[in-house]
Amino acid sequence: MRNKIILLLGSLLLTLASCTKDAGTDDASATADTACPVTFRLETEAAAGIAPLNEPSTRISRPILDLNFLVYNDGGLVRSGYMTSPMIPTMKLVPGTYRVYVVANFGHQLGPVSEEELLRLSAPVTAPEGFVQGDAMYLSGMLTLNVAGPTTGRIVLRRMAAKVDLTVWIADDFKDAYLVHVLPGNAPADCPAFAEHRLSASAPQLEFPYADLTPGALRTFTMSYYQYENLAGTNPAVIHQRERTDANAPEGASYVSIRVLRDGAWFDYKVYLGGNNTSDFNVRRNTVYNYDITIEGVDADDLRISSTEYIFWAGRKLSIGGRYYRDGFAWSTRVAYCQLEIVTDNCDPEEEYTVSFRPLSGTFHEDWTMEYMISSLPSAQREYKLLAPGEQVTVHKGNGTSEVVFAFSNLESTKNFNTEDNYFGFTVCDSRGRGRTVVLSTNMNEWLK
Numbered sequence: 001m002r003n004k005i006i007l008l009l010g011s012l013l014l015t016l017a018s019c020t021k022d023a024g025t026d027d028a029s030a031t032a033d034t035a036c037p038v039t040f041r042l043e044t045e046a047a048a049g050i051a052p053l054n055e056p057s058t059r060i061s062r063p064i065l066d067l068n069f070l071v072y073n074d075g076g077l078v079r080s081g082y083m084t085s086p087m088i089p090t091m092k093l094v095p096g097t098y099r100v101y102v103v104a105n106f107g108h109q110l111g112p113v114s115e116e117e118l119l120r121l122s123a124p125v126t127a128p129e130g131f132v133q134g135d136a137m138y139l140s141g142m143l144t145l146n147v148a149g150p151t152t153g154r155i156v157l158r159r160m161a162a163k164v165d166l167t168v169w170i171a172d173d174f175k176d177a178y179l180v181h182v183l184p185g186n187a188p189a190d191c192p193a194f195a196e197h198r199l200s201a202s203a204p205q206l207e208f209p210y211a212d213l214t215p216g217a218l219r220t221f222t223m224s225y226y227q228y229e230n231l232a233g234t235n236p237a238v239i240h241q242r243e244r245t246d247a248n249a250p251e252g253a254s255y256v257s258i259r260v261l262r263d264g265a266w267f268d269y270k271v272y273l274g275g276n277n278t279s280d281f282n283v284r285r286n287t288v289y290n291y292d293i294t295i296e297g298v299d300a301d302d303l304r305i306s307s308t309e310y311i312f313w314a315g316r317k318l319s320i321g322g323r324y325y326r327d328g329f330a331w332s333t334r335v336a337y338c339q340l341e342i343v344t345d346n347c348d349p350e351e352e353y354t355v356s357f358r359p360l361s362g363t364f365h366e367d368w369t370m371e372y373m374i375s376s377l378p379s380a381q382r383e384y385k386l387l388a389p390g391e392q393v394t395v396h397k398g399n400g401t402s403e404v405v406f407a408f409s410n411l412e413s414t415k416n417f418n419t420e421d422n423y424f425g426f427t428v429c430d431s432r433g434r435g436r437t438v439v440l441s442t443n444m445n446e447w448l449k
Contacts, residue, residue: 035092042068042086042102044139044158044286048052062156064157065136069105070117073097082109088155093147097218102155103193104139109432117145121307124190126167128208131161131226139244142191143370158286160191161226164273168258170219179218180259180266181434184208184225185250191228191285198231210434216260229285230254232274241277246270253281259434260295264445265309267298268347306346310428312438313339314447327440328447329408329424334416336442339375340404342396353396353435355404355428360439362422365412376403408442 042064054329062382070092071079078098079091088102101118103110110121123138131137141157164184170177186193189204191197199205201436212222232253238244249255249272258269273289283289299305316339329336342353357370371384375397384407387393396402406426410417422442429435441447 002104013027016289020150024032034094034146035431036149036151037090038145038153039089039090040088040153040155042088042098042141042157043069043348044153044156057284063136064104064139066107066133066236067102067139068110070101070115072099072101072116077112077114079266080112080306082448089355091098095148096146098142098145100145100153100155101194102139102141102157104157105136107133107134108140119194122190124188124204125206125228128206128225133385137161137226138193142194152219153440160193160285161222161228162283162285162287162289163226164256164289164291164294165222165224166256167287168220169220169294170260171294171296174262174295176221176262177262177267177295177423178418179213179221180261180436181211181213181257182221182259183210183257183434184227184254185257186230186254187227188230189228194229195286197229198233199253199254204353210432210437214436227283227402228253230283232281232283234279234281236279244272244277244281244300249304250281254283256291257291258295262298264311265307266307268306269293270304270306293299298393303346307344308344308347309341310436310438311341312426313341314444315339317341325444325447327438328423329406329440329442330346330444331418331442334409334418335407336410336418338406338408338440340406340426341430342404344396344399344401347399349398351398351427352394352431353402355395355424355426356390356392357387357406357424360425361421362420363417364444365410365417367411367413369409369411371407371409373405373407374402375405376401420441 018067021216056318064206065391067083067086069080069185070077073096078093081089103121104125105168123133138160139157140160145151145153158234168179168182170179184206186199187206187208188197190200191204197346208225211330234252235248235250238248243290248298254273256271256273260269271291271293272281273283275284285419289394298307313326314325314328315332315337318330320346329338340355370385370387373382375382382446395404408422410419410422420442424440426440427437
């Protein structure tokens with residue numbers, strides 16, 4: 001897997017020269033003779049980057065629709081205001097040291113809050129599109145200002161979110177492989193305006209919508225999304241991109257999971273984000289991360305790759321003429337059997353997999369039933385249990401192999417019917433609801449060899 005990273009910061013200069021009324025805190029000592037005029041200049045963070053620097057810049061460029069400014073000294077709040085234009089009005093301040101805070105595009109007036117309250121200010125989002133408010137993004141900046149005479153303060157505003165642009169390619173030599181999904185993970189859903197942020201285990205995360213790409217048989221895919229800053233840290237021991245694995249990544253580091261389908265098996269490629277493709281796992285605010293990812297194949301020694309395989313065998317892995325058949329129920333006297341085999345390798349050891357079903361079409365008599373048994377359990381724990389349509393049951397956890405037998409009986413009272421026109425949809429999915437549905441049939445002509 002080849003990983004190219006470009007990191008560039010947007011640059012926008014806003015020159016401000018107008019004056020607008022603001023809310024101030026009266027200070028008897030701030031007389032016309034002692035107070036000094038203070039003007040402000042707002043701009044976004046200056047351009048910076050990580051090699052290769054000759055690549056074209058990708059910008060996060062959104063306007064300022066509104067802003068709150070708050071000025072404090074050691075005595076508390078001195079000035080505050082809410083503007084619907086990108087400016088801070090000229091003000092007069094007595095000589096001294098001030099801390100000036102600005103937040104933009106919050107859409108409302110913060111009011112005269114204490115500095116302690118302001119430092120706890122954050123901007124939670126509940127969906128991936130929540131980072132853009134109208135046509136603007138959350139911005140924040142702070143300046144420590146020493147006033148001894150007429151003063152101009154330069155305040156640098158930084159977008160609180162980062163942007164991730166990525167393109168995924170499946171190499172030409174990796175035949176018959178197709179993309180299933182591309183999903184971000186460990187993306188914070190909240191971020192403080194004036195403090196560095198690292199995702200904690202208990203903090204809320206964004207859930208990105210699952211988009212099944214399988215019907216398109218795609219071998220390339222491009223997406224862009226925003227996420228909040230996540231300063232997960234660095235690991236100097238990582239000197240090659242193949243070492244950016246779960247074992248070496250700091251806890252809570254942001255990543256993108258790429259699932260590929262090949263020969264009925266799923267392969268998940270985990271790409272950790274950061275400032276480089278080795279030791280840096282930090283996702284910084286106001287930064288664009290540009291990833292060009294090539295999936296070159298399956299390598300059992302590459303611990304960034306995990307595999308999941310679901311196979312529905314006809315009967316209890318029925319062999320006819322030396323061939324095994326899939327995706328079917330095979331009648332054995334009064335019961336039709338199908339066996340699900342789940343094999344996982346290098347997956348999350350806490351991940352659980354569930355199965356459910358629903359009848360699709362065919363002749364179903366009044367007392368028909370579906371039962372299941374996890375046959376890979378120790379013999380003392382094996383038993384058939386009823387499975388209702390739509391009911392989800394956990395059948396596998398972590399890594400290894402699980403076998404589940406499904407038994408279909410088509411009864412009317414005590415009379416059995418070995419029908420051959422029954423179709424079922426069986427769905428296997430993980431704890432996040434990601435999975436696929438397989439159509440199974442009692443019709444032998446529909447089985448796969």
